[in-house]
Amino acid sequence: MKIKPIGDRVLVKLEEVEEKTSGGIYIPQTAQEKTQTGTVEAVGDDKDVITVKKGDKVMYDKYAGTSVTLDGKEYLLMKMQDIMAIIE
Numbered sequence: 001m002k003i004k005p006i007g008d009r010v011l012v013k014l015e016e017v018e019e020k021t022s023g024g025i026y027i028p029q030t031a032q033e034k035t036q037t038g039t040v041e042a043v044g045d046d047k048d049v050i051t052v053k054k055g056d057k058v059m060y061d062k063y064a065g066t067s068v069t070l071d072g073k074e075y076l077l078m079k080m081q082d083i084m085a086i087i088e
Contacts, residue, residue, distance in 0.1 A: 001070060005044040005077060010052060012038040012060065012083075014074045036062055037087060041075065050080050057087040 005011050015037050040056045052058060065078030 003042065003068065003070065003075070003077070005042055007044045008046045008049040008080045009044045010040055010050065010078055010080055010083065011042040011068075012058060012065070012076045012078060013041045014038045014076060036060055038076065044080075046080075052080070052083060052086060058083045059085045059087060 003011055037057065037059050040052050040054055040058060042054060043050050043052065060076070060078060061082045061084060064082035065076035068075045068077055
C-alpha cells in the first residue's frame, strides 16, 4: 500500500530513536521523547506551497500531523506549514 498526500500535505518518515546512550545505558521506548526530525517520503500536488522534495531531511513542529503506521514503519502526514526547517 502507498500513501499519496494531496494538496499542501507532506508524508514524513520518522527517524528511529537510539535506545542506548553513548555511556551504554538503555532507555525504554516509553521514556523516550519522540524525535522531531524525519525524511520526506512523498509530497502533495500543491506546488505553489510545497518547498520540500522527496528525500529532504526536515525538522517539524512538535505537535504536527497525523501519525500513520505502514509496513511497521512510522510516518507523519502533515501540512507544509508545520515543517520548520530543512536539515543539510
